[in-house]
Amino acid sequence: MRGLLIVISGASGTGKGTVCKKLLDDLPQVAYSISATTRAPRPGEVDGKEYYFLSRDEFNAWIADEKFLEFAEVYGNFYGTPLNKIDERLNRGEDILLEIDVQGALNVKRKCPDGIYIFLLPPSLDELKRRIEGRGTESPESLQRRLSNAVAEIKVGLEYNYVVVNDSVDNAADQIKAILIAERCKVERNRDKFL
């Protein structure tokens, strides 16, 4: 069976990273798509692990070389999903997980309508603010910007196929695993079984 293209988005501080990490730990058949970004690495982030950290010039060269499935500007930095043979890998049966922003996800949805688009919500906006502050990585301006963007981004969640509330990492990951099981049972993914 062709692999699943799994796209997960959610406002900054929703806990996407933690939920995605749990999924990747629990589901060895799912490969993470490492994005490229022009933002500076946060402490502990490693080039080629969390992201490919590129200069603006390098990022522009990747755009010119058509190396991206999509790219978008998020909070003043550029982020892009490398094409990286995604289609071939899906055809080989590999599942691929993209953790990208709403603009990127909607662009991918237009190109790949058979993908699974999952929107992660925080339990509440207060909880979202608490989580971003608690992370301690954002300046006050960046915190404010991320919070007001979060409200706008959440509305875009209506364009996705599934919504999962991240009240706890285990619950959210379990719900996403259930979504993936149901998706694998869809008739349109199993047409060969009817011949």
Ligand code: 5GP
């Ligand atoms: P952060 O700087 O906190 O790691 O990520 C900021 C935002 O950029 C998050 O919403 C994240 O999902 C998004 N992002 C990460 N990689 C990509 C990508 O390849 N493409 C797009 N469009 N957004 C991305």
